[in-house]
Amino acid sequence: MSFCIDHLNRYVSDIDKFITFYNEVLGYELLDKGFKANGKAYAILKGFGHELFISEKDDFMPENSNFRHIGYSIENADSLLESLRDKGYADKECRIVVKQFSRQFYLKDPDGFEIDFIQWTDKEGFYENLKMKKRL
Structure with missing residues (x-):
């Protein structure tokens, strides 16, 4: 299944x-x-x-959610962020965060819910790293 x-x-x-x-x-x-x-x-x-x-x-209250964010896998963080800046959805303060296994940025929707746009550079490495940390 x-x-x-x-x-x-x-x-x-x-x-x-x-x-x-x-x-x-x-x-x-x-x-x-x-x-x-x-x-x-x-x-x-x-x-x-x-x-x-x-x-x-x-009585909608966006801050009452325990749902942290939705992550979308993307191909190119730089071009998407630039496009969202051009459309007015991301400001100049929004930056790409470069991590060991990814490049990503976060954006909030109209109610402040966080969206993670993640460009994986090594997703398998990310999972392997998690496994290694569990063994320690």
């Missing part, structure tokens, strides 16, 4: 801001948008191999 992520489902403060953000930053396609039976707006966005279901809710 094999598994893969089918969808992510989260509450957001403003459906339209998120549709724009996820389309322009991550290339998500809008599949559906409307209102649920409770009158709250929702949208379904198609990502790469998964979907993102978003909906508004009363």
Whole structure:
């Protein structure tokens, strides 16, 4: 039996801001948008191999989440960061963090949720390093 992520489902403060953000930053396609039976707006966005279901809710508080971030594997951190700066989603303070096994940067969505854009330089080395640390 094999598994893969089918969808992510989260509450957001403003459906339209998120549709724009996820389309322009991550290339998500809008599949559906409307209102649920409770009158709250929702949208379904198609990502790469998964979907993102978003909906508004009363008393939305983004800081109440225990979900740390979503990491997206990317091919070229430099070109993506430059593109996001050109579109106004990343400022000059946003920097690529160079680590032993990756190059990555972090960006927050309209509600402050963190997204990790990671360009792996040696993912196998990363996992091997974790195994070695466990043995020590």
